[in-house]
Amino acid sequence: MDAFISRKRPRFLNPNEEPKHEPSDPREDTTDTKLAILLSLFPAIKQDELLDILVSCEGSVESVVNLLSAKDLTADTSVSKKRAAVASSFGVQTSLSSHVLTAAEDGSMKHMHESGRKRIYPPPKKGKTLHLYSPEDIAAYTPCTIIHNFLPAKEADTLLLELLDESKHFSRYDFQLFNRIVHSPHTYAVYVSTPEEHRQHTSEYTHGGTYQSNVRQATPQLRSVSSQVQRIVNSEINKRIRDVYPDGKKLQYQSPKEWRPNAAFVNCYDGANESVGYHSDKLTYLGPRPVIGSLSLGVAREFRVRRIVPREDDETAEENHKADKIGPGTNSARNQTTSAARVDAQGQISIHLPHNSLLIMHAEMQEEWKHSIAPAQTISPHPISGNRRINITYRWFRDTLHPRYTPRCKCGEHTILRCAQRKHETRGRYMWMCHAGFAQGKEGCSFFQWAEFDDDGDPIWGKKVIRDEAPTLTNFSASQ
Numbered sequence: 473m474d475a476f477i478s479r480k481r482p483r484f485l486n487p488n489e490e491p492k493h494e495p496s497d498p499r500e501d502t503t504d505t506k507l508a509i510l511l512s513l514f515p516a517i518k519q520d521e522l523l524d525i526l527v528s529c530e531g532s533v534e535s536v537v538n539l540l541s542a543k544d545l546t547a548d549t550s551v552s553k554k555r556a557a558v559a560s561s562f563g564v565q566t567s568l569s570s571h572v573l574t575a576a577e578d579g580s581m582k583h584m585h586e587s588g589r590k591r592i593y594p595p596p597k598k599g600k601t602l603h604l605y606s607p608e609d610i611a612a613y614t615p616c617t618i619i620h621n622f623l624p625a626k627e628a629d630t631l632l633l634e635l636l637d638e639s640k641h642f643s644r645y646d647f648q649l650f651n652r653i654v655h656s657p658h659t660y661a662v663y664v665s666t667p668e669e670h671r672q673h674t675s676e677y678t679h680g681g682t683y684q685s686n687v688r689q690a691t692p693q694l695r696s697v698s699s700q701v702q703r704i705v706n707s708e709i710n711k712r713i714r715d716v717y718p719d720g721k722k723l724q725y726q727s728p729k730e731w732r733p734n735a736a737f738v739n740c741y742d743g744a745n746e747s748v749g750y751h752s753d754k755l756t757y758l759g760p761r762p763v764i765g766s767l768s769l770g771v772a773r774e775f776r777v778r779r780i781v782p783r784e785d786d787e788t789a790e791e792n793h794k795a796d797k798i799g800p801g802t803n804s805a806r807n808q809t810t811s812a813a814r815v816d817a818q819g820q821i822s823i824h825l826p827h828n829s830l831l832i833m834h835a836e837m838q839e840e841w842k843h844s845i846a847p848a849q850t851i852s853p854h855p856i857s858g859n860r861r862i863n864i865t866y867r868w869f870r871d872t873l874h875p876r877y878t879p880r881c882k883c884g885e886h887t888i889l890r891c892a893q894r895k896h897e898t899r900g901r902y903m904w905m906c907h908a909g910f911a912q913g914k915e916g917c918s919f920f921q922w923a924e925f926d927d928d929g930d931p932i933w934g935k936k937v938i939r940d941e942a943p944t945l946t947n948f949s950a951s952q
């Protein structure tokens with residue numbers, strides 16, 4: 473069903489934990505009743521369509537009736553009155569999707585597609601989850617694009633089989649949370665395409681204060697798929713710039729260059745309880761406004777996203793420094809207590825990721841949104857992978873942000889790049905910080921330096937801009 477369903481999120485009992493599942497909202501039980509009422513009022517409209525409109529009106533029968541009656545100017549007045557009477561017994565809600573009304577250039581209210589303006593949707597309501605399925609809704613509500621059935625079916629199955637076999641080499645990463653060492657609730661490995669890249673990823677790039685130990689050579693299938701991902705991601709980036717960004721221009725700090733993935737982080741979620749908590753992906757080596765291509769294989773799972781809500785009160789750059797770390801290539805929320813509170817401050821959106829779907833996280837994603845793979849209440853086993861889901865995130869490590877260039881902190885370690893997200897005065901500014909505080913058993917130093925970039929996201933060290941002209945890393949796709 474190309475629609476979303478709105479459900480109320482439960483309050484978290486333990487602030488360190490995402491809920492294992494969401495109890496269903498008793499109000500959902502009324503959906504059938506509402507649909508039956510709508511069917512009786514609008515017998516000429518198909519049930520599926522009515523359901524779509526109902527969910528896009530957040531379950532408000534009154535909004536559906538108003539919407540459809542407004543369209544139906546020739547409607548019999550007695551029918552209209554009856555519809556209005558029934559509808560008024562339900563609360564008014566906002567409407568979404570293709571039924572959204574918006575102000576046109578001339579100030580009149582028109583349906584989105586008639587107004588000639590870009591679609592701007594309201595965020596999900598506090599404490600609710602919007603479930604999105606259609607590529608159109610996902611592109612409109614989130615900074616993501618989804619492409620279903622991305623690979624030829626056989627190729628997707630071959631890649632899945634290959635990575636399931638690889639997954640026996642995957643490991644959990646350990647991270648520190650409130651003085652405890654915690655294991656990630658899924659396994660992973662990093663894939664690169666040449667021995668030189670392997671050397672760099674195991675002895676130069678650091679993640680949360682340690683070198684990656686689980687770096688592997690990309691399999692032929694992984695590399696072949698990388699070039700297909702590269703093609704489509706670049707084309708989708710251009711569409712996004714043209715159709716969504718202000719004045720049809722790339723975002724400030726977004727690279728104007730072709731996106732060239734040179735590393736793939738492969739995750740395995742074995743069973744419904746395996747997950748990854750809310751985080752944004754680490755910017756340190758990807759740079760500002762990165763784009764990430766994420767291919768899902770095997771069991772379908774929910775990818776949840778939520779916008780980072782600015783907070784005026786107690787945010788400081790120093791506080792950001794104390795952020796906990798939840799995985800390689802990820803920046804978690806500062807802690808799950810505040811994270812949980814903010815999930816409730818603005819609703820979340822759930823994107824359903826079936827086998828062989830490619831999700832593109834666009835340039836506005838990492839700095840302004842967080843994402844997670846929620847534990848599932850139930851999953852439907854996949855014919856090849858059983859209960860397992862494999863996910864590949866193709867990433868482009870910018871050469872200009874190689875650790876040979878990035879500042880060292882007082883501990884003598886490589887710093888990490890973060891973006892100020894919550895305080896209005898500093899929101900959107902980047903900073904270099906000590907990462908030692910993120911590593912097991914290490915206390916961080918107080919190193920802090922604002923990070924400067926030119927408009928294309930290349931770093932400015934002193935007055936010197938390091939440009940990304942001669943990549944040292946071999947491009948994943950080009951190196952086949």
Ligand SMILES: O=C(O)CCC(=O)C(=O)O
Nearest residue numbers: 737739753802845863865
């Ligand atoms: O499994 C996914 O779809 C997302 C994984 C993720 O967020 C990550 O590897 O950073």
Ligand SMILES: [Fe+2]
Nearest residue numbers: 752753802843
């Ligand atoms: Fe991520």
